[in-house]
Amino acid sequence: MKTSAGFLATAILLALALAGPTHAQESITIEVKAPVDLNSPNRPLDEIERDQWSKPVETFQWIGLEPGDIVVDFHAGGGYATWILSHWVGPEGVVFTEMTGRRADALKERVETGDLAEVGNVVFAGSIDELPTDSLDVFYVVRYYHDYDADEVSGFLDHVARSLKPGGLFVVVDVRAREGRDDDGHRIAEEVVIEETTAAGFELVDSSDLLANPDDTYEGAQWDNRNELDHFALKFRLPESESTEEY
Secondary structure (H helix, E strand, O other), X not given: OOOOHHHHHHHHHHXXXXXXXXXXXXXXXXXXXXXXXXXXXXXXXHHHHHHHHHOHHHXXXXXXXXXXXXXXXXXXXXXXXXXXXXXXXXXXXXXXXXXXXXXXXXXXXXXXXXXXXXXOOEEEEOOHHHOOOOOEEEEEEEOOHHHOOOXXXXXXXXXXXXXXXXXXXXXXXXXXXXXXXXXXXXEEOHHHHHHHHHHOOOEEEEEEOOOOOOOOOOXXXXXXXXXXXXXXXXXXEOOOOOOXXXX
């Protein structure tokens, strides 16, 4: 993905500030603004309240998302991230919001007649098989990688590879386990994700503790405060040389 003009301008301003005279009692703060109003009156209040834990601005800047990108919010739940992604990539981008199971109908309705129709760039997908091939800049999955058993995950990663452009990013955010797969707690250790995903041909680009919480007890799923638990974030890249035929 190309470097955005906003980030470039920020870098230039920072360089100029550092090059100028310094004063012991002065500090310079440069704010990077998100290309979306998270406090929009059209946005559900519970989703606004979740921002303090999910940190979408910092997370999407870390990923490197830009206007015009083609993204999937995989197993999107109620559409929390989909709304932000839709406004972030703008009318020149596309957001596929994928959901199966009991919450799928509500998400589809939100896409077709609700606030997810505002920008006009959201496409509902009822399964992973409905995602396009060789098209995505970013495959984004939050708190769902852990739901794949060890013998199922290779099939999932095959689908991810097929849907991404060469050089596209696969971003995994999940609830941290102390080790291995914690099926009862709906958690997974980041080392497991790294081992399995790199074995499937992806390159680990970066990891982040933006969503870490050292106060987590790591005991169970804790559904009532799920957003507050200790999360890890991993960013992988599908190598440019890889062909979908290999998957």
